[in-house]
Amino acid sequence: MFHGIVLAGTLLLVPVVARAEAPKDADERLAILSKLVADPHPRVRLEALRALARIPAARSAELALGVLEQPMDPTLDYALWLTINELSEPWIAALESGAWKSDGRERQLAFALKAIRPEQASRVLGRVIRERRLPRDGSGPWIELVGQAGGPKELGALMQQTVGGDFDDGATARALGALGEAARTRKVRPEGDARGILGLLQSSNESVRAATLRLSGDWKTPPPADTLARLAADPSEAMRSTVFEVLRLQGTASLPLIRRLAEDQDPATRRRAALTWASLDLAGAGPVLLGAVTALDQEGTAQDFWRALLPIKGSGKHLAPLLPAAGIPQVAARTGMRVAREGGRNDMDLVLALAKGSGLSADTQAFTGQLIREMAAKAAASGDPHRGELVYRRSDLACTTCHAIGGAGGRVGPDMTSIGASAQPDYLVESLLMPNAKIKEGYHGVVVETKDGQSVSGTVVRESGNELVLRGTANQEIAIAKSNIESRNQATASLMPAGLLDPLDETEQLDLVAFLSRLGKPGDFDASKGGVARRWRLSNVVHTDQQNGQADWMWKKPLDDKRWTEVLSRVNGDLTRTLMETATKANMWSSKIAVLAVTEVQLSQPAGVRFQLTATKGTELWVDGSKVDGPVSLAAGTHRVLVRIDPNHIPDKIRLETRDAAFVLN
Ligand code: HEC
Missing domain, CATH: 2.30.30.100 (SH3 type barrels.)
Incomplete structure (x- = not known):
């Protein structure tokens, strides 16, 4: 039924766009398209974009890029890319004449630079950059743009600014990454003397050190083996994993060192060595891989391992016959079976071998229409949507990694916010049991x-x-x-793995279906309204933070730092006590001073913002480093909002709302 709506939209649209295309002068057509390209329906914007590509004028490019101010999806993204690619010359002419200005349109500029040919991009970028000096904190898109589109000259200037210490640590790491990207994807290197860069391996900042090491790999000038061996035991996780990236980039020449590391005492190092070995020499890596697989005893580690291993061509087939008849740990087998069937991969050799040894069922039967209808009916009669929500959130099912509700969650598959209101229960059951039966439009892999x-x-x-x-x-x-x-x-199969429900018992399966079929209907499962924080990062403040004088890390650590644990609110917008406790229990034993929950808001122009926090007394609200009690005036841009909770009085739930700014979701 979903498809029905889209289809109706397209049918209505064809005559409209066709009218815009009928022989008329370009101005008239542009006037019509300027409305259509801003239409609320993405399908209309899509068709309008493609029509704009056929009018080679600066104004067409300007209108097309304006699409970025509205929500994008992969299809629109690709259509815009094609359109700008075709309109590159008129757009560049407008930029050079000053008719199109990049100020305030940095995102559009960034998009366009990536869409046009590299030599065109380098020309444009040289011009735009010359007009401004890159700021010390690297703010704006410029560093990445130089990496993506800059020629030797622009890269050289970036390198000089990096080596010269003109950037703070965050910007330095980004600049090193940009230089690496240019080498990797475009084989372009900066002009000038590059030797100074390796000096940054001594930096006190771990991101800078890791980025320097990575760059040395991209430039194929890695440090000597002994240095790499020492760095493989570095206290910084980023450093350790970069060592293996560099070894992989070096190719089979690094096998002697990899063999040594495959016998390290640290299991994580052994795992990484096994994976790197497999990517360079699959046949030789067999025994080491097997050793690593049999040692997998944790969900998260096992999942990361399989996700790194199975993309190596032929690895599943190679490993299957090596697996011991007695099986491998259940977690390792279960996670392996799931990953082996996800992403349109269907590594049946491996799935069967894993299932056989571990007493799991590799249910690959076809589900009949009868069975599907029965299950849908049972879910409606006895499924509990509240319990179903907890099933949906289980990390071993990974629903939230691929799907979003209320915009929070992954974007691999379609948003689930209103799936219950728009799809029939049979359809939901079929989507879960047989993802390959019907693949939703726009989500083919x-x-x-x-x-x-x-x-x-x-x-x-x-x-x-x-x-x-x-x-x-x-x-x-x-x-x-x-x-x-x-x-x-x-891909011939859906990106959604088959057999996802295998580890669930019948009640759990019915609860899950009941939950999905309530999504988008009024009540506890309606996430369509917005205005409430849904994506949180949690952490603890402990005594040692204070002793080390690190009282302000919570304003500085990037939100993807491992010090933060990501937690999504319930569908109704509440961050419940159970969710908070689960996310912060890791540090239970060390004396907690506070539990922190952080989220971000975004404003397109300065405004007074009033937050509404539901929590117990004593819970504090902070914005950008200061405690707030009433409305705050915020500048345009992104702001960090922090809820500080007394660990001895964790509220039953916290809920943060505002109508004056948008919560950042992805
Ligand atoms: C690895 C990514 C991935 C995981 C994990 C995943 N899905 Fe999906 N899902 C997708 C993709 C991609 C599609 C769209 C393609 C298709 O229809 O098969 C999809 C489609 C669906 C659909 C049909 C949606 C529609 O509008 O047609 C439902 C319902 C669904 N998934 C529910 C779930 C649930 C519940 C879970 C957890 C048990 C889950 N998915 C886990 C990627 C995933």
């Missing part, structure tokens, strides 16, 4: 095989002359250099 032996699947996020960016099944963006692509095909 692609499978890309690379020249260096990876097989990557996901949906297309964007694409430029040098680079294809996919969204992988862990909701992460994966950039693949075009020059590294061997083949690219539409």
Whole structure:
């Protein structure tokens, strides 16, 4: 029925866009398209974009880029990319004449630079950058843009500014990353003397050190083996994982060191060594891989391991016959079975081998229409949507990694906010049991095989002359250099794994269906209104923070730092006590001073913002480093909002609302 609506939209639209295309002068057509390209319906915007591509004028490019001010999806993204690619010359002319200005439109500029040909981009960028000096904190999109589109000259200037200490640590790490990206995806290096860069390996900042190491790998000038061996035991996690990236980039020459590290006492190092070994020499890595697999005893670690292993071409087939008849730990087997079937991958050899040894069922039967209708009816009669919500949130099912509710969650699959109101229960059951039966429009995956032996699947996020960016099944963006692509095909299976419900008993399955079928209906499962914080990061303040004089890390640590644990609110917007306790229990034994819950809001222009916090007394609200009691005036941009909770009085729930700013979701 979902499709019905879209179809009706398209049918209505065809005559409208056709009217805009009928022979008229360009101004008249542009006037019509300027309305259509801002239409609330994404389908209309899509068609309008493609029509704009056929009118080679600066105004067409301007209107097309304006689409970025509204919500985007992968199809729109791709259509815009094509359109700007075709309109590149008129757009550049407008930019050079000053008719199109980038101030306040940095996002549009960034998009356009990636869509046009590299030599055009470098020309434009050189001009835009020359007009401004990159700020010390690296604010704005400029550093990344130089990485994505800059020529040797722009990269050289960036390198000088980096080595010269003109950037703070955050901007330095980003600049190093940008230099690496240019080398990796476009094989462009900065002009000038690059030796000074390696000095940054001595930096006191771990992100800077890791980025420097990574760059040395991209430039194929890594430090000597002994240094790498020492860095593999570095206290910083970022450093340790970068060592293995560098080893992989070096190719088989690094096998002697990898063999040494595969016998390390630290299991994480052994796992990484096994994975790197497998990516360089799958046949030789067999025994070490098996050792790593049998040692997997935790959900998270096991999932990361399989997700790193299975994209290596042929790895599932290679490992299957090696698995011991006595089986491997249940967690390892269960997670392996799921990952082996996700992302349109259907590694049945491995699934069967894992199931056999571990007493799990590899249910691959076809579900009949009868069975599906029965299950839908049972779910309606006896499923409990409240319990179902907890099933939906279970990390081993990974629903939230791929799907969002109220905008919070992954974007690999469709948003679930109103699925219960728009889809029939049979359809929901079928989607869960047989994801491959009907693949939703716009969510077909692609499978890309690379020249260096990876097989990557996901949906297309964007694409430029040098680079294809996919969204992988862990909701992460994966950039693949075009020059590294061997083949690219539409995935035949859904990106959603088959067999997801296998680990659930019948009650849990029915509860899950009941939950999904309530989504979007009025009441506890309506997330459509917005205005409430849904994406939180939790952490604890402990005594040692104070002793180390690190009282302000919560304003500085990036939100993806491992010190924060991401937690999504319940569908009704509440962050419940159970959710908070689960997320912060890791540090239970050390004396907690406070529990922190952080979220972000965004404003497109300065405004007075009134927050409404539901919590117990003693819970404090802070914004950008200061405690607030009433309305606060905030500048345009992103702001960190923090709720400080007394660990001895954790409220039953916290709920933060505002109508004056938008909560950042992704
Ligand atoms: C690895 C990513 C991934 C995971 C994990 C995942 N899904 Fe999906 N899901 C998708 C994709 C992609 C689609 C769209 C393609 C299709 O229809 O098969 C989809 C489609 C669906 C649909 C149909 C939606 C529609 O509008 O047609 C439902 C319902 C659904 N998923 C529910 C779930 C639930 C519940 C879970 C957890 C038990 C889950 N999914 C786990 C990726 C995923």
